[in-house]
Amino acid sequence: MVVLGIESSCDETAAAVVVDGAKILSSVVASQVSTHEKYGGVVPELASREHLRKIVPVVDEACRRAGVGVQEVEAIAVTEGPGLIGSLLVGLVYGKALALSLGKPLVGVNHLEGHIHAVLLENQSADGLASSGTVQEAQLPAVTLVVSGGHTSLFLVAATAVGAPTAPRRPALQSFNYRRLGQTRDDAAGEAFDKVAKLLALGYPGGPVIDGLARHGNPEAVDFGRIRMKGNPLDFSFSGLKTAVLYRVRGTSLATEAEQRREWRKGAAREVVRDHLPDQCSQETLDLVASFQKAAVQDLVERTLAAADACRVDSIFVSGGVACNTLLRERFTEAAQSRRLRVYFPSPALSTDNAAMIAAAGYYKLAAGERAGVSLTAHASLPLGDGGP
Ligand code: KG4
Numbered sequence: 001m002v003v004l005g006i007e008s009s010c011d012e013t014a015a016a017v018v019v020d021g022a023k024i025l026s027s028v029v030a031s032q033v034s035t036h037e038k039y040g041g042v043v044p045e046l047a048s049r050e051h052l053r054k055i056v057p058v059v060d061e062a063c064r065r066a067g068v069g070v071q072e073v074e075a076i077a078v079t080e081g082p083g084l085i086g087s088l089l090v091g092l093v094y095g096k097a098l099a100l101s102l103g104k105p106l107v108g109v110n111h112l113e114g115h116i117h118a119v120l121l122e123n124q125s126a127d128g129l130a131s132s133g134t135v136q137e138a139q140l141p142a143v144t145l146v147v148s149g150g151h152t153s154l155f156l157v158a159a160t161a162v163g164a165p166t167a168p169r170r171p172a173l174q175s176f177n178y179r180r181l182g183q184t185r186d187d188a189a190g191e192a193f194d195k196v197a198k199l200l201a202l203g204y205p206g207g208p209v210i211d212g213l214a215r216h217g218n219p220e221a222v223d224f225g226r227i228r229m230k231g232n233p234l235d236f237s238f239s240g241l242k243t244a245v246l247y248r249v250r251g252t253s254l255a256t257e258a259e260q261r262r263e264w265r266k267g268a269a270r271e272v273v274r275d276h277l278p279d280q281c282s283q284e285t286l287d288l289v290a291s292f293q294k295a296a297v298q299d300l301v302e303r304t305l306a307a308a309d310a311c312r313v314d315s316i317f318v319s320g321g322v323a324c325n326t327l328l329r330e331r332f333t334e335a336a337q338s339r340r341l342r343v344y345f346p347s348p349a350l351s352t353d354n355a356a357m358i359a360a361a362g363y364y365k366l367a368a369g370e371r372a373g374v375s376l377t378a379h380a381s382l383p384l385g386d387g388g389p
């Protein structure tokens with residue numbers, strides 16, 4: 001089944017063509033970084049306008065790169081939430097209109113389910129062939145950490161095979177279920193990276209910038225202590241850590257340095273900023289970001305391992321933009337080796353927002369007969385799965 005996926009929940013306009021939830025024929029992502037970077041965060045109204053500008057060319061480009069005419073698309077999967085409502089509506093209404101005008105089936109996909117499917121999709125398309133594996137290779141049930149700019153959540157993901165494989169080299173149909181184990185009570189982890197980077201005038205998005213700068217700093221320089229949670233130990237909270245960084249900066253020479261950096265950035269070309277940012281940071285700033293990153297990563301890894309213990313599973317999936325973080329990948333890989341766990345990450349391109357993951361998640365719903373009607377609409381908040389505190 002050739003599925004066109006459409007994703008517009010935040011600040012990336014994305015479309016992809018994926019066959020049988022496994023083989024990526026194309027995946028196009030139009031980033032809005034240049035629109036939002038001067039604000040140090042996503043401005044919802046500007047995001048919607050950018051989606052409006054880009055949705056048609058991005059879908060066309062995805063079909064062109066896949067070598068598939070829009071008529072040959074067999075079904076459409078579109079993100080229905082959670083996300084920025086104005087942004088979501090652009091992709092959703094376009095997907096709905098396309099499905100109606102072409103007479104093709106349509107399905108709505110939860111963005112978080114998409115991030116989970118990014119891991120399964122990567123696993124299946126590791127050598128570029130849809131047929132190379134099955135979702136079982138990614139070892140379900142698994143505890144999944146979805147960690148991005150908008151979300152930090154833990155799920156227990158399980159699947160049951162529905163019927164036999166539809167063809168010899170194709171995976172059997174799966175029915176997935178999700179149990180919520182915990183989530184952030186305030187900021188998402190990626191949001192904390194972005195806000196710390198904004199405070200220190202390091203650039204946007206903050207995650208990749210801090211990831212790069214932290215290599216020059218001492219992660220032991222500042223002891224932020226453990227993040228303590230009352231109640232559910234599998235919940236997260238990053239606003240305290242962010243505020244602890246703020247208190248270390250406000251009214252000190254670090255704040256003056258950040259102001260000078262802000263001015264320098266305004267006059268410097270993008271490549272100059274990229275290559276010379278570490279030279280514009282004192283050792284104290286570099287140590288602070290390295291220590292912040294260490295504290296955030298340690299918390300993410302420890303709670304995810306605790307969830308795997310509690311659920312008695314030996315597979316962990318990590319997905320979402322923050323899954324690109326170098327230290328996070330290192331720490332999870334070390335933990336996996338010492339505890340005999342398997343940890344799966346999507347490649348960076350499938351970790352951040354994309355539409356291939358939406359097409360993949362949508363495929364299983366479509367194959368199971370799920371269809372959305374004209375009443376499909378966007379939801380700013382849309383929980384995934386059952387349970388949870
Ligand atoms: O999944 P994503 O593209 O969009 C959301 O659903 O939010 O994630 C974007 C987030 C941003 O907060 C960005 O700073 C963070 O992922 N991020 C990283 C890294 N790369 C992206 N955070 C830490 N380290 C990275 N290397």
Ligand code: ZN
Binds near residue numbers: 111321
């Ligand atoms: Zn996302």
